[in-house]
Amino acid sequence: MVWVRYPYVFKRIFTILAFLAPAVGTAWAQYDVAFSHYWAMEPSFNPAAVGKGNKLNVTGAYALSFAGYENNPNSFYVGGDMPLYFMKQYHGVGASMLNDKIGFFTHQRISAQYAYRRALFGGMVSAGVQLGLIMETYDGSKADLEQADPAFPQSQLSGNSLDMGFGLYYTRKNWYVGASVQHLNAPLVEMGEVKDFQIDRTYYLTGGYNIRLRNPFLSIPASVLARYDGNAYRADVTARLVYSHEKKVLYAGVGYSPTNSVTAFVGGSFHGINVGYSYEMYTGTADPGNGSHELIVSYSTDINLQKKGRNKHKSVRFL
Template sequence: MSISFKAKVGLVILTTFLSLSADRSLAQQNLQFSQYVFNMLAVNPAYAGYKEDLYANAIYRKQWVDFPGGPQTGGVSIDGALASSRDNRVGLGLQVMYDKLGPQDATSIYGMYSYRIPLNEDGDKRLCLGIGAGFTQYGIDGAALLYNDQNDPAIPTGHATTWVPDARFGVYYYTSKWYVGASVMDLFSLYTDGSRYYWKGYQYEVLRKTQHLYVNGGVMLDLSENLKFKPSILIKEDFKGPTNVDLTAMFLIADRLWAGASYRTGVKLWSKPALASDLEQLDAVSAMIQFNITSQFRLGYAYDLTISKMASYQSGSHEISIGYLFTGKRPRVTSPRYF
C-alpha cells in the first residue's frame, strides 16, 4: 500500500503517542489536562461531591498547535453531594469526554458515585471512596486518510466504531488544608477482547487504552492575609511506559485570582523491559491562570510550552476551562473549597 504524505503525518502522530506509552500491545495513554487541579473528577471518581453544591465544569484543549492531526480534547462534567443523604455523604457525578487524534477518536461517558465519610464535626475532613462506570466509543475515520491504492481492505471506507464498557475506582482524603488521593482508571482494559477492534480482518488495537494508576496530593499554605500558595503533585503510571509526573505551584491572590505554573516530565521508578533506554523524559512546562469572576463563576486558561524534541514542530498547547457552582439560596458549604 502506497500512502500519501497526509497519511504519513497521521502515522507519525500515532507513532509518537505510542512511543510515549511504549506499550507492545499498542495501547494508548489516557487524556492529560494541565488544569486538572481545578476539577479532579477527571482523575478520581472519589472527588465527586467535594464542593457539595452542584458544580459544572467544561474544558477544551488544543494540543500541538500547527501540527497536522494534533490532539483535541473536550469535555463537560457535573457533580455534587446529595442533600438528602446524611451529612452529605453521597456524591454523584457525570462526565462526558471527546478526544480526537488524527484519524482516530474516542467519546466516553461515565457516571460517578462517591461515599464521603466525615471525620470531624465540621465535615471538612473526609475519607471518600468512589467508583465510576461507563462506556467509550472508539472510532477510526478511513476517509481522513489519503492513499494511492483504491479499495485497500486494510482501511475502512467510512467511520468505523466500537463501544467498550469500562470502570474506575478511587480513594480521596481531604482536610481544609491538604489532600491526597489515588485512583485506578480503565479497569476493564486488561480484560477487553482484542477482537472488538477488528475491521474486515485487520486489527486496530492502537485504539485501546491501558490501565492507569493516578496518585496525587497537595497542600494550601497561608503566606499572608491576601496571598496563599498551593503546591501539588500528580503521578500517572500505566505500568509500561514512562511514569509521568506533574509538579504544580499555584498562588491565590485576594481569594480571586489564581496564577502559577506546572512542570511535566517522565521519571524511571523501576525497570520496564519494553521501554527504550534512550526515551526522552522532558515533556512540557505550563503557565496557568484562573479568575474567580464571582464566588460561583470561574474562568481558567493554560498554555503548555513543549520542551521535548517536539518543540520545533508545533506552537504549544492551549487549554481553556469554565466552571460554575450552583449554590442556590442557601449554600451548603461555608468554608472555602480550594481543591
C-alpha cells in the same frame, strides 16, 4: 485477531508521532488525555472526588495540542458533580463526557460516578466507582495513502465497550491525597469483524497542599499528579499564587512535567464564573510556538446539606 495496541500505535504513534516524533516523549504514549488543569477537574480521573467540599460543581475544558500541526489533537471535557446527604450519610454523584479527536481517530466517553463519603480523623474519606461507555471511531476515508495498506483501513470503523473506574480520596483542612484506576476492566473495543484493540488500565496518584502566606489575601496551592498504565508514565507538579479578597480571585502559576513540558497558568473569577487558561510548552525539539492551549470554565456553588431550604449559594474559586 487483535489489530494493534491502540494507545501506542494507532492513536498516539500513527496520528501524532508520524508528524511530531522528536517532540512527543512518553506522555503521548498513554491513552488518557493529560489536561493541564487536572487540579480543577479531579473527577475526570478519580470518581471518589465527586461531591467533595459540599459544592455543586460544573466544569468544561478544551485543549488544543501541538498547535500549528495538521491532524493535531483536540480534546473537550464537560462534567458536573454534587454532594448528597441522606440516611444520615454523605454521598457524591457526578457525570461527565469526553471527546478526544486525533487525526482519523475520535475517542468518546460518557460516565456516571458515585462516591460514598465518611468523616474520618478530622477530615473526609471517600470511595468512588465509575461506570461508563467508551466509543471509538476511525475514519479511514480521510487517509491519503499512496498505496493501499491493510494495516490502515480506508473505510469508517467504530465500536464501543463498557468502561469502569474506582478511586479513593481523603481531604483534611489544607491538604488532600487520592488514588484511582481508570479502565479497571481493561475494555476490549471491537471495530469491524477482525479489528479490535484493548485499553490498558491507568493508575493515578494525586495530592496537594494549600500553603497559607502571612498576607491573608495570598495562598499557594501546590499539587501533583502521577499516572502509569504499565508501559508509560507521566508526572505533573503545579504551583499557583492565588489572590483572593471578597469576591475577587486571581491566580498565576507554573507546572512542570519531567521530560515532557513546562506549563504557564493564569485565571480568576469573573462575575461568578471561574475562567483559566494555560499554555504547555514541550521541552523536546518542538518549536515553542507549537505547544498546547487549554481553556477551562467552571462554576461552583456552596450547598448546606443538612438544612433544607436554607442552602447558601455563592460562587467560589477552584483550588
